[in-house]
Amino acid sequence: MEFLKKYLSEVKKLDLYRQTNTYIPTDATHVKFENKTFLMLASNNYLGLTHHACVKQAAIDAVQMYGTGSGGARLTTGSHPLYAELEQEIARFKGTEAALVFNTGYMANIGVISALMNSQDVIFSDELNHASIIDGCRLSKATTVVFRHSDINHLEDLLAKTTCHGRKLIVVDGVFSMDGDIAPLKDIVELAEKYDAMVMVDDAHATGVLGNGRGTAAHFGLKDRVHIQMGTLSKALGSEGGYVAGSRCLIEYLINKARSYIFSTALAPATIAAAKAALKVVADNPEIVDRLNQNADIMRSGLRVAGLKVDTGETPIIPVIVGDAGAAVELAKELRNEGLIIAAIRPPTVPVGESRLRITVSAAHKPEELEQATMKIAAAAQRLGLLRGER
Numbered sequence: 001m002e003f004l005k006k007y008l009s010e011v012k013k014l015d016l017y018r019q020t021n022t023y024i025p026t027d028a029t030h031v032k033f034e035n036k037t038f039l040m041l042a043s044n045n046y047l048g049l050t051h052h053a054c055v056k057q058a059a060i061d062a063v064q065m066y067g068t069g070s071g072g073a074r075l076t077t078g079s080h081p082l083y084a085e086l087e088q089e090i091a092r093f094k095g096t097e098a099a100l101v102f103n104t105g106y107m108a109n110i111g112v113i114s115a116l117m118n119s120q121d122v123i124f125s126d127e128l129n130h131a132s133i134i135d136g137c138r139l140s141k142a143t144t145v146v147f148r149h150s151d152i153n154h155l156e157d158l159l160a161k162t163t164c165h166g167r168k169l170i171v172v173d174g175v176f177s178m179d180g181d182i183a184p185l186k187d188i189v190e191l192a193e194k195y196d197a198m199v200m201v202d203d204a205h206a207t208g209v210l211g212n213g214r215g216t217a218a219h220f221g222l223k224d225r226v227h228i229q230m231g232t233l234s235k236a237l238g239s240e241g242g243y244v245a246g247s248r249c250l251i252e253y254l255i256n257k258a259r260s261y262i263f264s265t266a267l268a269p270a271t272i273a274a275a276k277a278a279l280k281v282v283a284d285n286p287e288i289v290d291r292l293n294q295n296a297d298i299m300r301s302g303l304r305v306a307g308l309k310v311d312t313g314e315t316p317i318i319p320v321i322v323g324d325a326g327a328a329v330e331l332a333k334e335l336r337n338e339g340l341i342i343a344a345i346r347p348p349t350v351p352v353g354e355s356r357l358r359i360t361v362s363a364a365h366k367p368e369e370l371e372q373a374t375m376k377i378a379a380a381a382q383r384l385g386l387l388r389g390e391r
């Protein structure tokens with residue numbers, strides 16, 4: 001198996017070698033790593049709910065009540081009572097007829113897309129969609145047509161040109177995971193209606209973030225015109241699992257047809273209980289989402305004032321484009337020495353030449369922590385000659 005070594009030495013040469021690090025969470029925004037404490041600016045724990053007292057207690061109570069594992073798939077014996085409660089709460093929160101929980105967001109995307117679409121059909125997919133959407137498209141065997149990122153004219157050209165007589169689906173991330181920008185959903189929905197296509201939105205980074213936490217469709221007032229709202233329980237909701245919200249018919253269809261739903265053991269009671277408690281926190285306390293937005297503003301404006309190139313944006317995902325993969329890694333390393341955990345994002349996650357720091361803020365960060373962090377980031381970028389195209 002020489003190819004293993006060969007591949008590894010190649011990715012190392014390209015600065016693309018990856019390995020896991022073990023971080024020990026100490027609260028919602030700090031971790032211990034090699035015996036030092038760091039401020040976490042790289043997590044998708046947007047509301048800090050992983051450490052919310054009610055969410056933790058719900059998980060503990062669920063273990064006491066129902067044990068640790070679910071012991072079976074949803075359609076066999078794994079549907080413990082918390083599942084139906086959570087699915088009802090998701091549907092109520094999203095304002096849809098029904099909802100279905102998958103084991104992960106990844107599994108929701110591959111399960112939904114491959115259940116809805118087949119080889120006679122065409123999928124229109126934004127070029128920056130998440131890998132799980134791409135994999136869902138591949139698995140479905142539908143023809144996948146990729147349109148330029150959020151380019152509505154390109155999307156319309158492609159819709160107008162298609163000769164497909166099967167089903168059509170337009171699928172986008174609501175909030176794009178690496179850039180933090182929001183899909184132009186109103187234009188997309190209008191095109192979908194004009195060309196008789198279904199619309200699916202991935203709210204992994206919009207759940208708990210946009211539309212009072214209700215997602216991208218709610219943000220634009222489009223919830224009744226988006227057929228499939230997918231999201232995850234693993235980011236702002238501080239637990240694990242994916243969900244799909246939509247019509248009752250859609251949900252019943254998926255229960256019968258989505259293989260990633262059918263052929264995998266159901267999530268543990270504690271996981272579902274935590275997600276349900278987190279959802280309640282968001283629904284009952286809209287000010288948490290406001291605090292997240294304020295913190296994102298503090299970080300964005302702080303970085304801009306310090307001379308870094310940061311686009312205007314409305315989400316807690318703040319990319320600082322560096323360009324070169326090696327430089328991005330070097331900057332992240334420098335910041336680690338300053339007590340900040342910030343991800344360097346490199347190809348293949350982003351295109352070559354667009355390596356970046358991806359900063360994410362949380363509602364649980366203190367404003368003064370964020371202000372301090374912006375100064376450290378700017379100083380490190382200056383030291384490495386990365387301010388305003390110096391490199």
Ligand SMILES: *Cc1c(COP(=O)(O)O)cnc(C)c1O
Binds near residue numbers: 132
């Ligand atoms: C994280 C993510 C997913 C996958 O969700 P998991 O619950 O982590 O499997 C899907 N889509 C997007 C856009 C994501 O960022």
